[in-house]
Amino acid sequence: GSSSNPTTAASSETSSTTTTAPSGDSGALPDLGGQKITIAIENAYLPFNYIDTQTNKGAGWDYSAIDEMCVRLNCTPDFVSAAWDGMIVAVSDGQYDMAADGITITPDRAKVVDFSDGYINIDQRMLVRVDESRFTSADELAANPDLRIGSQVGTTNYDTAVSLVGADRVDAFDQFGFAVQALIAGDVDAVIMDETAGQGYVGKNANDVKLMGDSLSSDQLGFIFPKGSDLVAAFNAVIAQMKADGSLASVSQKFFGDSFTITYDDIADVTYSSTTTTAAP
Amino acid sequence: MGATQHEVWNISEILPPEERDDLDPWWDRFPWWAVMLGAVIVLFGYYTFFVESYNNAWRFIKPGIKVTVVVTLWAFLFSMIIGLIAGFGRVSRNPLLRNLSRTYVEFIRGVPTLPLLFFIAFVIVPTVAPWFGLTNKNISKEWRGIAGLALVYGGYIAEVIRGGIQSVEHGQMEAGRSLGLSYGSTMRSVILPQAIRNVLPPLANDFIAMLKDSSLLSLLAINEITQLSKLYVNVSFQPRETYVVLTFTYIVMVLALSLVLHRFERWMSRDRAGAR
Amino acid sequence: MGATQHEVWNISEILPPEERDDLDPWWDRFPWWAVMLGAVIVLFGYYTFFVESYNNAWRFIKPGIKVTVVVTLWAFLFSMIIGLIAGFGRVSRNPLLRNLSRTYVEFIRGVPTLPLLFFIAFVIVPTVAPWFGLTNKNISKEWRGIAGLALVYGGYIAEVIRGGIQSVEHGQMEAGRSLGLSYGSTMRSVILPQAIRNVLPPLANDFIAMLKDSSLLSLLAINEITQLSKLYVNVSFQPRETYVVLTFTYIVMVLALSLVLHRFERWMSRDRAGAR
C-alpha cells in the first residue's frame, strides 16, 4: 500500500484536502514554466484516445483533458503514440514523462509507476453481439464452457475476464479493436472492457454490439508517471481543480455521450490509496 | 523472417574447417563462434532456470511451447500440400495451372507476412468459409492462423518444389526420353526421385523459418510463446527477464529442429554416402 | 518474411520465355500470370481509389507510407554498415573478428524477427544506451525499431557480403597472387569489384524483405502503414476494406522498389552487356 509508496500517499492527500495548495483556487496551481511533457498514448482506446478519421489527428478524452490541464499548469503536451503492450514499462523506464490511456489504478502497477489521483470511476462491463440470447449475465456466460471472452493484452479487463472464466477461455488481443472485431466475427462471445470505452464502441457499431449486464468491477483510472516524478503533485492539483469547477465533467460529457453520467461526488474521495484503507487521511 | 535466413544453421559446417591455408594453426580454424554462441545460450539458460525472476517468466511461458509446436506442425503440413500442388502447377505443361500457380506465388511474395496474415484471417477466411458451409465461428483463430501461415509458406514451398524439379539436370530428362520413356514416366522414375533430395535442405529451412514466423500468430491472440511473453510482461513489468527467456526458448527450439532436420536429411540421402 | 522470399520478383523473368519446346504456341509461353496479377492489383487499386469505404481507409493509411519508407531507408543504411563490418569480419584473417562476426550472425539466425525486435527494443537498447551517455528517453521508439531491424538485417547482409566475396572464383585470387599482387591488393583490385556485382541481387532482395518486415514495427506502435491500418480497423470496424487497401499498398510499394532496384542493378553491371 501507500506505506511503501509515500509519493502516492502524499499526492492523494493533495487531491482531497488540498494540503499543498491551501487556497484551492487556480492561482495556487504549480507553474510548470512551459515545460514540455511527453505523454504516451495508444490512439486505439475509444473514447479516451483514437485517430480521428476525418483529420488523421489524435482525439479523445485524454487529448482534451490534458490540453486543458496543461493550459492551467503552463506546460506543453507532446503526445507520442505508443503500444499499450509495454506502455507501463516504458513509463517506468523513463521513456515518457507520463501516459494516459484510461489506466486502471492497481497495486501491482503502483509498484512500478506512480499514479495520479483517479480522475474518473469506471465500471467494467460486457460487450456482446446485439442478438446475443444464450446468456444475459456474466455468470451465465461463465457457466457455459463453449463461450469465450476477448480482451486486450495487459489490461485489468483481461484480469477480470480470467477471474471470471479462467485463462483458457480468454483471448488477449493486441488492441481492443481486434477484440471487438473478433466479437463481431463470432470468434469470441463477449468482450470485457471499461464501460466508457464500451460506450465508444457501441456508438460506432450500434447495429452489431451492445453492453450487457451489471458492472463487473468498479475502478479508478489515473495517469501514470515514472516513480518519484514531480509531475504527480501538479497533475493531482489540476485534477482536483477541474473536478471542483466542473470542467472535467464537461469534457467527459463531450466524449461519453448522454447515456453516461458521471457522479464525481462518488469518486472525489476515492483514490487508489483509499482502496487499501490504511493510508486514507 | 529475414530474407537470407533461408540459409539457417548448417550444422555440418561446424565440423569441416573452412577453406584456408593449411598451415594455419588449429586454434585459427577452430569454430570458436560455436563455443561463444554456446556460452550465450548456456548463460541465458542459467538465468532461465536458476534465477528466480527469470524462472517465473519461464514457468509462465512454458505452456506456449506446445502451442507453438502444434501450430507450426499443422501449418507445415498444410503448406506442404499447398506447395506441392502449386509447385507441380508451376512446372506443369498446362498453361492454366502454370499461370494460376505463378500468380499465387507472386502475390504472396509481394506482401509482408504480417499484413498477409491479417488479410487471410480477416478477409479471405470470412469470405471463403461460407462457400464450405462454415460460419466464421466454426473457424477458430488458431485455424485462421494456421491457414494464414500455410498459405504464405505454400507459396514459398511451391518455389522450392519447382526449383528442386528444375535443378535436376536437363540431360536427365533427355536421357530418359531418348530411351523411349514418356514424359510422365521420366518425371516419375528419373526426375522426382532426384528432385526430392534437392528439395530437402530448402524445405528444412522453410520449416525452421515457419517455426520462427509462428511468433506472428501472437497478433491473432494465439497463446504461443511470444503471446504468453507479452502477457507476462504486462503482469510482471519485467521485459528484460521475459525477453531473455523468450529468446532462449526460440534459439533452443530452432537449434533442436535444425539438428533433427539435419539428421533426417542425412538419413534420406544415406546411399549417397561413400561418393567417389 | 518467408524463407524463400529472398527470391523476390525478378522483373526480367517476365520477358524471356521459360525453357520450353519451341513449337509451343505464343499463348502457351505468354506470361499470363503477370496479366492475372496485374488484374488483381488493378482491381484492388480500383477499390482503393474509387469505392468510398475503401478510399476512406486509404486516406487514413496514406500518411504512414512516408513513415514506412523513411524507417526502411534508415534501417537499410544502418544494416548495410553493420553488414559490411560483420561481413568483412566473416572472411577476415583475424580469428577474433571472424568468430565474433559469426557468433552475431548465428545468434540472429536462431531467433525470430519479432521476438528479436522486442529483445533489442526492450533489453539491448536500455542496456546499451547508458554506455553512450544516453537515457532511455533519448531513444524514441522509431529509433529502437530502426535499431532492431538494422541489427537483424545486419546479420543477413553480413552473410550476403561474405557470400559475394566467396563466390568470386578461387582462381581469381590465385591468379592475382601468382602475378605478385599481395592479398590486400588482390582483394581490392580483383575480388571486391567482382563481389559487388554478385552482391547486388541478394542485397536488393534484402532491401525488399526489409521493406516488408518494417510492418513488424507496428508492434512498437510506429505509425507506419500496418499500424495505421490496425488503428483504422479499430475505429472503422472495416477489416476487409482496410486490409485490401493495405495489401494493395504493399504490393505496389514492393513492385516499385523491385523495379527501381532492378534498374539500378542493370545500370551497375552495364559493362557486362554485350557478353558473348
Next chain:
Amino acid sequence: MSIISMSGVHKWFSTTVHALRGIDLEVATGEVVVIIGPSGSGKSTVLRCMNMLERPTTGTVTFDGMTLTDKGVDIDHARTEMGMVFQSFNLFPHLTVGQNVMLAQRKVRGRSKDEARNMAGQQLARVGIPEKIDAYPRQLSGGQQQRVAIARSLAMEPKMMLFDEPTSALDPEMIKEVLDVMLHLVTEGMTMVVVTHEMGFARAAADRVIFMDEGMIVEQGDPDELFDSPRNDRTKDFFDKIL
C-alpha cells in the same frame, strides 16, 4: 536401304539462331557415319533432330519407315529403336548401374525383372564391366560411366546408335576404353552416327565422314580421302588447325 533420312531440315532457335540451314542426309543400314566440324556448326543439333530431341523447324526426318516430323507419330516408340549416347553420360545417379540399364526395358519394353536383369548383365558384359552391376554411377570412373550409358542404350536392342562426342568429357586414359567398345559395335555391324573429334576412330571405323560448318554439310566422303585431300577451303582450314 537407308534407315534414317533427313531432307531439307532447317532449325531455328528462337528467331535469331539459324542452327541448321538445309540438311539432307541418308544413313544406310549398317553404315557408320562420323560427323566433324567446328564448335557451333550444328553437329549436335543434327543428331538431336534425328531422334526429335529438337523438332526441326522445317524439313522431314524419316526413320525406319516412320516420318518422325509428322504430328502424332509415336516418338517414344521410335526412340527405343535409336539409342543415344551423350557427352555427359547422363546416367541416373539415384539408380545402380543395373537399375539404370533395366529401367527403360521394364517401363517401355515391359520386360519382367528377370528378363531385364539378364539383358543388363549381357550388355554390361558386352561393354566390359559386368561386375559393376550393383555399383552406383558415382562409384565409377568417367570411362566406365560412359560404357554403362552405351549398355543402357544397347539393352533396348536399337536399330541404330547416335553418339554425341562420347569421349570429350573423358580424361585421355579413359578415351581408349570407350572407343574400343564403339569399335566393337562397328564390327558387329551396328548402324552408327558419331559426332567426335577422334580422327583415329574416324579413320578406323567410319564408312563416311561428314564435315559440317555453319549449319550446313560442307563436304563428305571416305575418311582417308577427306582427311588427306579435302577439297573445300573450310575443311582444309579446319584440318590444318586440329590435325
Next chain:
Amino acid sequence: MSIISMSGVHKWFSTTVHALRGIDLEVATGEVVVIIGPSGSGKSTVLRCMNMLERPTTGTVTFDGMTLTDKGVDIDHARTEMGMVFQSFNLFPHLTVGQNVMLAQRKVRGRSKDEARNMAGQQLARVGIPEKIDAYPRQLSGGQQQRVAIARSLAMEPKMMLFDEPTSALDPEMIKEVLDVMLHLVTEGMTMVVVTHEMGFARAAADRVIFMDEGMIVEQGDPDELFDSPRNDRTKDFFDKIL
C-alpha cells in the same frame, strides 16, 4: 645452373591425402620441362608448390637464390619472377584485356600508366592479338583468353613460366593457336615447366619429360626416348592408353 629446385617435397592435404611423396626436381635456366601423368598424380600440385600457391608440408623449394619454403621470404616478389598460366585462364572479367595486363605491372612493378600500357601492347603483340587491348575477356574465344593470360604473365618479365594444362579447356581448333605461342616462347629461350597432355608439343619443345604417378616422379628423360621406349611399367601402361 638451376633456377628452381625442389628437394624432398611432400604435400599432404588435410591428414588423408598424400598428394606428393618426395619430389626432387631441378630445372636449369632455359630448360623446358614437360610433366605428364594420370589424373590425380600430383602434376598440378608440383607446379603450385613451385610458386607457393600450395605450401609443401615438408621439403624445400629454392628459386633464383631464395628459399621459398622459409617463413618470412617475400613470396610476392618471387612470384613476379615466375609467371603462371592456368587451365581456366583466370582473366579478371571486370577489366579489359589491357587492364588485365597492366594491373600487376602498376601495383607491383610500380610502372606508370604509359609504361604499363606500352608493355601491354608489346606483350599482346607477342601473343598475336594486339587489337584486343580494349576488349573484355568475355568477348574473346577461349584460345584468345588463354593468350591474354600468357601476355599478362609475360608483362612482368618473369624469369620462368609455369603452365598447368593450358590447352585442356579449349576446343580443338583453339589448341593450336595457344601451343604456337608457347613454342614461340621456347624459341626465345624462356625457362618453362609445362603440365600438358599434348604429346606433339612435348616432342617438339621439351628438353626433358617427367612422368609422374601417385605423387612421385616415376621416370624422366628425353621426350623421344621416353615416349618410344619407356622403361617403367606404369609409364608404358599410361602411354598404351593415351598414344
